[in-house]
Amino acid sequence: MILLSDPRVSGIPVRDCGEPLAEIAADPAVVLSHQERDPAGAYGRARTGVLRRLRSASRSLPDGIRFLVVEGHRGSAEQARRFARHEDRLRRSGITDPVELRRRTSAFVSPVEVAPHCAGAALDLTLIDADGTELDMGGAVNAHRTGDERSCPLDAPGLPDAARDHRRLLARALRGAGFVNYPTEWWHWSYGDRYWALISAAGSAMYGPV
Template sequence: MESHEGFVDLATFDERIAVDLSRSVVSNPSPHFLKVRRGIAERLVVAAHALPAGVRLYVKEGYRPLALQREYFADHLAALRGTLNPLPSDETLYELASHHVAPPEVAAHPTGAAVDLTLISADGIEADMGSIMNATDHESSGACYTHNAFISRAAARNRQVLIDALTGAGFTNYPSEWWHWSFGDRYWAVMQRESHAIYGPVEESMLDEASR
């Protein structure tokens, strides 16, 4: 399903939503990387207003081009193929790759329905969330999992603030990535037992045309 809902740029959408223009933790070169569907942006505003005073959402990535998602997945698949010994079947390899990088046909970022985000204080300090964003299970010793029991109390409190605000606004979290939240994509539909997704993947050329 595809609602054909338009995209908006989170960089200028609402003062309660801060954005990271530095791309310090994302390798997404698209000029549209902070864009999402309008319905997603409006839900983020709802979540932002549920946060404690002086705390804002801090978005690192929104839209990711389909071509880039295909590249990420192919690279991860190739890396697994080059390191696993004995080599599992193609089907198992695909499944293993899917644990860390979503296959392009089901990935949320290319639909404009997902954001990678954290919390930031009024004076520009990012909250301690227990692991850096985009860390793998191996790199973070499991701290990337949203409900990891071995992070500090402060980090656990900060995660709970984020969880409460975003779930209250209807978002669904990907459990192995505390920073990844979506609404209306295929993963959300499965988790919420909806019959279909609201948003489908969009090629970057569509956003190029819309922004001309």
């Protein structure tokens, strides 16, 4: 498993294509949650190319199923704050080796210099039915915050059959549109950032911090 702290990720060059951020809520096929709302509204934006691919992925979902986007773009200051907070939580749990601390922290919060959300390239999302009810995914988005780290990996063991099927549906739609998953978080998918470039062998990232 390649984590975002891996030097191979930071070693990917960025050739930003200059695409602007766009409003996620402008797409009627997608629902935007207010769970991670920030004062500037950054959470509700992503690069136009990312949203174009999200629309493509939406068209492959069964009738009555839609994406619920929890968070898109995230500012660098907020990313750094979340990284420091999670790092401190792990330090207080007894992890003191700096290398291991950084590695464990990056399993759930990216180092700011390579963060896909800061590039407008990442979406945290799940699935909802026609009534707006979230499908059973075997664990909540950002479940690591409440200590449920076991359910967070996309291929987490021991999931109920329904949750496993829903994760497969999510993955099939997003992968079909070109997204890559961060394997420690079933809800995190990105396109065009450094992690995407490494996993997809693209050679360089399309999107840098914005």
